[in-house]
Amino acid sequence: MNELRTIRARSGTNQEGTSAHNRRVLIEAIRVNGPLSRAALARATHLTKQTVSNLIESLEADGLVASEDVVRGGRGQPSTPYRLVPEGAFALGVQIDRELTRIVAVDFLGREVARAVTDLPPGEPEEGSKVILHHIGNVRRELADRVPMSTQRLTGLGIAMPGPYGLKPSGDDPWMMAKWQSFPLVETLAAGTGLETTLQNDATACATAERMNGVADGIDHAVCLYFGYGIGAGLILGGEIYTGSNRNAGEIGMVLFSRGGTVAPFEHRSSFASLLQHLGLGTATTDAYEEVERLTLADDPRIRQWLEGAGADFRQAVHMVETIFDPETVILNGSAPPALSRRLFEAMHPPLPSIAERPGRTIPRVQLGMIDPWAVALGAAADPIRRAFDPLFSAILKEAP
Amino acid sequence: MNELRTIRARSGTNQEGTSAHNRRVLIEAIRVNGPLSRAALARATHLTKQTVSNLIESLEADGLVASEDVVRGGRGQPSTPYRLVPEGAFALGVQIDRELTRIVAVDFLGREVARAVTDLPPGEPEEGSKVILHHIGNVRRELADRVPMSTQRLTGLGIAMPGPYGLKPSGDDPWMMAKWQSFPLVETLAAGTGLETTLQNDATACATAERMNGVADGIDHAVCLYFGYGIGAGLILGGEIYTGSNRNAGEIGMVLFSRGGTVAPFEHRSSFASLLQHLGLGTATTDAYEEVERLTLADDPRIRQWLEGAGADFRQAVHMVETIFDPETVILNGSAPPALSRRLFEAMHPPLPSIAERPGRTIPRVQLGMIDPWAVALGAAADPIRRAFDPLFSAILKEAP
DNA sequence: AGACTTAAGTCAATACATTTGACTTAATAA
DNA sequence: TTATTAAGTCAAATGTATTGACTTAAGTCT
Numbered sequence: 001m002n003e004l005r006t007i008r009a010r011s012g013t014n015q016e017g018t019s020a021h022n023r024r025v026l027i028e029a030i031r032v033n034g035p036l037s038r039a040a041l042a043r044a045t046h047l048t049k050q051t052v053s054n055l056i057e058s059l060e061a062d063g064l065v066a067s068e069d070v071v072r073g074g075r076g077q078p079s080t081p082y083r084l085v086p087e088g089a090f091a092l093g094v095q096i097d098r099e100l101t102r103i104v105a106v107d108f109l110g111r112e113v114a115r116a117v118t119d120l121p122p123g124e125p126e127e128g129s130k131v132i133l134h135h136i137g138n139v140r141r142e143l144a145d146r147v148p149m150s151t152q153r154l155t156g157l158g159i160a161m162p163g164p165y166g167l168k169p170s171g172d173d174p175w176m177m178a179k180w181q182s183f184p185l186v187e188t189l190a191a192g193t194g195l196e197t198t199l200q201n202d203a204t205a206c207a208t209a210e211r212m213n214g215v216a217d218g219i220d221h222a223v224c225l226y227f228g229y230g231i232g233a234g235l236i237l238g239g240e241i242y243t244g245s246n247r248n249a250g251e252i253g254m255v256l257f258s259r260g261g262t263v264a265p266f267e268h269r270s271s272f273a274s275l276l277q278h279l280g281l282g283t284a285t286t287d288a289y290e291e292v293e294r295l296t297l298a299d300d301p302r303i304r305q306w307l308e309g310a311g312a313d314f315r316q317a318v319h320m321v322e323t324i325f326d327p328e329t330v331i332l333n334g335s336a337p338p339a340l341s342r343r344l345f346e347a348m349h350p351p352l353p354s355i356a357e358r359p360g361r362t363i364p365r366v367q368l369g370m371i372d373p374w375a376v377a378l379g380a381a382a383d384p385i386r387r388a389f390d391p392l393f394s395a396i397l398k399e400a401p
Numbered sequence: 402m403n404e405l406r407t408i409r410a411r412s413g414t415n416q417e418g419t420s421a422h423n424r425r426v427l428i429e430a431i432r433v434n435g436p437l438s439r440a441a442l443a444r445a446t447h448l449t450k451q452t453v454s455n456l457i458e459s460l461e462a463d464g465l466v467a468s469e470d471v472v473r474g475g476r477g478q479p480s481t482p483y484r485l486v487p488e489g490a491f492a493l494g495v496q497i498d499r500e501l502t503r504i505v506a507v508d509f510l511g512r513e514v515a516r517a518v519t520d521l522p523p524g525e526p527e528e529g530s531k532v533i534l535h536h537i538g539n540v541r542r543e544l545a546d547r548v549p550m551s552t553q554r555l556t557g558l559g560i561a562m563p564g565p566y567g568l569k570p571s572g573d574d575p576w577m578m579a580k581w582q583s584f585p586l587v588e589t590l591a592a593g594t595g596l597e598t599t600l601q602n603d604a605t606a607c608a609t610a611e612r613m614n615g616v617a618d619g620i621d622h623a624v625c626l627y628f629g630y631g632i633g634a635g636l637i638l639g640g641e642i643y644t645g646s647n648r649n650a651g652e653i654g655m656v657l658f659s660r661g662g663t664v665a666p667f668e669h670r671s672s673f674a675s676l677l678q679h680l681g682l683g684t685a686t687t688d689a690y691e692e693v694e695r696l697t698l699a700d701d702p703r704i705r706q707w708l709e710g711a712g713a714d715f716r717q718a719v720h721m722v723e724t725i726f727d728p729e730t731v732i733l734n735g736s737a738p739p740a741l742s743r744r745l746f747e748a749m750h751p752p753l754p755s756i757a758e759r760p761g762r763t764i765p766r767v768q769l770g771m772i773d774p775w776a777v778a779l780g781a782a783a784d785p786i787r788r789a790f791d792p793l794f795s796a797i798l799k800e801a802p
Numbered sequence: 803a804g805a806c807t808t809a810a811g812t813c814a815a816t817a818c819a820t821t822t823g824a825c826t827t828a829a830t831a832a
Numbered sequence: 833t834t835a836t837t838a839a840g841t842c843a844a845a846t847g848t849a850t851t852g853a854c855t856t857a858a859g860t861c862t
Contacts, residue, residue: 007437008619009430009445010640010792012423012452014820015416015848021797022413022849029410036408039810044410046799049811051413051849076809077857164756218409221646233725238794239411242638244727245622248756254724256717258659316657323655324634324725326645355565355649391411393639393794396422398447415849416819423820440839450840452820477838478828805862812855821846831836 011397022047023055024391027064030084031109032218035068037079056082063153064088064108064389084108089388090143090150092136092195093381095202096120096161096185097335098177098229099285102377103135105143105150108389110212110382113150114142115374125183133192140193156196156384157189160205160376162230164248198383202226202376203250204243206333206369207234208386209379211241215331215369223321224369225252225314227334227341228376231267233321234333240392252321257313266317270310272336278306289373293337303340311347318348318366322356330356333369341371412798423448424456425792428465431485432510433619436469438480457483464554465489465509465790485509490789491544491551493537493596494782496603497521497562497586498736499578499630500686503778504536506544506551509790511613511783514551515543516775526584534593541594557597557785558590561606561777563631565649599784603627603777604651605644607734607770608635609787610780612642616732616770624722625770626653626715628735628742629777632668634722635734641793653722658714667718671711673737679707690774694738704741712748719749719767723757731757734770742772 022045029044030036036044042052059065065082072078088108095102098120105114116139121128136157144151165181190197200208203226210216210224216236224234231253235242243249253267268274272292279295279302281288295303318330332345345368351357356365372378423446430445431437437445443453460466466483473479489509496503499521506515517540522529537558545552566582591598601609604627611617611625617637625635632654636643644650654668669675673693680696680703682689697704719731733746746769752758757766773779 007430007434007441007445009433009442010426012426012446012448012820013419013797014448014452015419015846016820018414018416018419018819019848025411025413029408032409037810040408041410044408045413046801047413047415048850050813050851051415053811054849072858074809075807075857075859077811077855079810166759167756237638237643238641240639245729246727246759248727249725251724251727251756254756255721258664261662263659320656323652324650326647326649326652328646355568355652355655358567358647396414396797400447413849416817417849419848420819438839449821451822451842454840455819473829475838476828476830476836478826478840480839803862805860807858807860809858810856813853815851815853817848817850819846819848822844824842826841827839829836829838832834 011399013396013398017396017398019055021391021396022051023059024389024395026052026055026059027084027389028391030065030082035081035083037071037081039079062088086111087147087149087153089153089155089385090147091155091158091381091384092139092193093158093160093377093379093383094132094136094189095205095377095380096132096159096180097202097376098162101132101135102374103139104374104377104381105139106378106381106385108385110209110378110385112374112378113146114139115377125180125185128180129183129185129188129192133189136189136193154195155388156198157193158205158380158383159185159189159197159199160202160380161185161199163201163232164251164254165199165201166246166248196384198387199247200243200380200383201232201247201250202228202230202335203232203234204241205234205376205379205383206335207236207379208241208382209375210234210331210333210369211236212382212386213378214333215329215367219328221325221327222329222331223325223327224331224333225317225321227272227332227336227344229271229273229335231271235325237325241386252317255320257316259309259313266313270313272340275303275306275310275340278302289337293339296337296339296343303343307343307347310344314344314348315352319352319354322354322365326355329363330366331369332366333375334371335373335376336371338371342368412800414797414799418797418799420456422792422797423452424460425790425796427453427456427460428485428790429792431466431483436482436484438472438482440480463489487512488548488550488554490554490556490786491548492556492559492782492785493540493594494559494561494778494780494784495533495537495590496606496778496781497533497560497581498603498777499563502533502536503775504533504540505775505778505782506540507779507782507786509786511610511779511786513775513779514547515540516778526581526586529581530584530586530589530593534590537590537594555596556789557599558594559606559781559784560586560590560598560600561603561781562586562600564602564633565652565655566600566602567647567649597785599788600648601644601781601784602633602648602651603629603631603736604633604635605642606635606777606780606784607736608637608780609642609783610776611635611732611734611770612637613783613787614779615734616730616768620729622726622728623730623732624726624728625732625734626718626722628673628733628737628745630672630674630736632672636726638726642787653718656721658717660710660714667714671714673741676704676707676711676741679703690738694740697738697740697744704744708744708748711745715745715749716753720753720755723755723766727756730764731767732770733767734776735772736774736777737772739772743769
């Protein structure tokens, strides 16, 4: 008995892991490049034609890919490209935000199939989560109505909620977020739906959406600056979403920034929340959201003034993440009013000189990503799909027997 | 011919990848836990006893592991633990720094077997690299003398050099570093030695050493703050060293910090270089290094003063990396005079409140790592070993045929 | 028009790594 | 002495990917 001490080790793998990885690789190759023939897939993945053939056959049998029209036009036998079948998989996503709860069902490509919005249930999370479960049930039913086969193909439930997680609830908690953050939400919703459930912060969820459908599709190193109620960073590192040791990675809004001699957390002066405060719109209602959209389009001077400061902070943030992460690109996305996000994007130019300014660069240093208020919910829903079908290191590993 | 466009895809894998991964997993399990029996390895990695037996046999045949004395003391057949054989692999490392070039040979466990120091060759890198190659040859010969079999087991050559890489050389370049940074050093040394050659910046190299032999051994999420001539961060993310899209990740010294109302890059006021400047010791010689060690031990007031500012900056840096990376721990290491590094470590306490201050924490938020001036060279040498024997995602992937 | 070339895709046999379940070995505990 | 527990082995089975020859179907060349 020398084994009281726990052994730290990574899992091994086996043929199952091999084929699981190869299936995922094929799916991603098609997702990123569009429809590809078996031969093209073999070239792309370095697998043999035969292996690709076998796997494509099994993916087709599983309803995940389907052949398209034969392509002629070159020498040799014409090729048959395969595309992803949208109805191959589905997932649900919930975004729990300060003001609202958004629920969405997406297909294999991450596209919306059904949605619902409701207020964040007041009171304790214990009862609130029952309300959320009720609405999830509605969306699930709507999905089942539209695509009956989807019930067999539900991959899981993704939750997105502002971080950070796992801290002691503080006294100052206007929107009850701290209570939700320390509530065992994953377990509760998993039990209530019977689905595998995952949790991300809003910035990470937005990055997930960005990778599934947006600007980061196929990019292996990107930092997504999330501009919303708070500010966060969604990290795509080495082709995988990175969340740190406690799912709190990217809480960039809490980094201390100095502006005009005073130091404050980034998001205290440059988040959407800070703008609402600047405008005297205390409550974070849908009305306030639309009001800001209006004011922005009207080029309100108070917004111009706020943008000057926030723009400077965001330029500094771009400089910081470029310096720290050395990404291929930085993406601005979020859930603030779209017109405002666009103005902020403009205010981030030109980016400060940094190591990202190297000769031979092909993609822009800063890009505008998803600024749809539903982006976070879509990203939440995309997470189970990504976990089930993306080529991840963890996917090859054996589970405990 | 619809294939002019390049296809982006990750490689697939096969049985070779499977067994390669499993071998690496076994090696790492032993490295992290110390000697383990076949049965214990099976439990740790979730592989079957039989698979572990087969792999251990092949690892033993390859001279990478060896059995230890039988362990009795429990019921059942006594177990035979296996340990790593230090002579199983070797690698060379070169640290090219502003003042010196250090060359070292290490064994499978990352321990030094031979070393050499020389000045950074003056003049153009083209001739300088010839001088370096000459010294590498000497160390290689010394290694071969001490361990004759090592010539068959040389894994590669690791280079460590201050970053950032790939930028246009600037005019201001007192130590010729910029010229070295834009010189094709990897290709030159690879051609000159016939060894597989890799390049890291000094902070990353130090993190590599930390993971192989130091505080980060077995930790999957850690940020190593490197305190040396400049300042950098070595990133251990998800169990792998992260270097970004252009090997420039972690160039944290260039992040703008505010102190007393003025903004400047972190390393302008808190690096060892800045202290030398503060002390009026312009040149970065070994003498200056020893002088600072002396002054620190004598508790010189100028050093105390500098430490006050630098300590504040480093506390802010800890806050920043905790907020951004959510690591299990932050490690201070580097190549500055050891006494100074220790004083700086003290000056970093207590760390600022941050999201890392969570209930249930087991390891300290900040730890002192390697502050040996040879740490960087050792890390450089450890890199080829790590690439050849650590469980990396990239290691399972097929190469182009 | 006919022969040639190129490329996609299939077939059947093979190779290779893990798995399975029964078995052997060797210790402590009762 | 016997039972129990655990380490480790054996040999057959299983499940992937691979190999090399083959088929199919187009375009190209003479």
